[in-house]
Amino acid sequence: MYFIASSTVMQANFTLSDFFTILLYVAGVAALVTLIAILLRAYKILGDVKTIIKENQTNITKILEEIPELSKNVSGITAEVDHLAKAFRPSVDNIADTTESITKTVKENNPINETILGAYKTVNNANKVVSEFKAKKDRPINITIDKDFKRH
Numbered sequence: 001m002y003f004i005a006s007s008t009v010m011q012a013n014f015t016l017s018d019f020f021t022i023l024l025y026v027a028g029v030a031a032l033v034t035l036i037a038i039l040l041r042a043y044k045i046l047g048d049v050k051t052i053i054k055e056n057q058t059n060i061t062k063i064l065e066e067i068p069e070l071s072k073n074v075s076g077i078t079a080e081v082d083h084l085a086k087a088f089r090p091s092v093d094n095i096a097d098t099t100e101s102i103t104k105t106v107k108e109n110n111p112i113n114e115t116i117l118g119a120y121k122t123v124n125n126a127n128k129v130v131s132e133f134k135a136k137k138d139r140p141i142n143i144t145i146d147k148d149f150k151r152h
Helices: 016-055 057-108 110-138
Strands: none
Touching (some): 016 057
């Protein structure tokens, strides 16, 4: 048994196309709300930037006035460094050649260097022996005689 409160019955038929149309409208409204929120945030940020620029206007102006002078200084320093690099280039090349020559000479004289090193080690060892001998010579000698010692 079914009870009907009214004699009029409403029927609603939705097609798949209607469903997707409604879903598209809902997505559009959500995108619009998100876009409005982003624009409000951007507006607030721009207001903050404007406030910061107003508060620092004198410093910004001073910096902008100093930029040409700084640019001239950088150009002058660059020119000076370039001049010095060109002036010292022959000296640097000469030092590099001299270093190469010294390295070659040291490598060629390696047996002589080993002989000198061996002689140095020998003299150093002899010096240690003499120092130890002198240290022993300067120490007093303690002799203890046992009373019970008998000669035979």
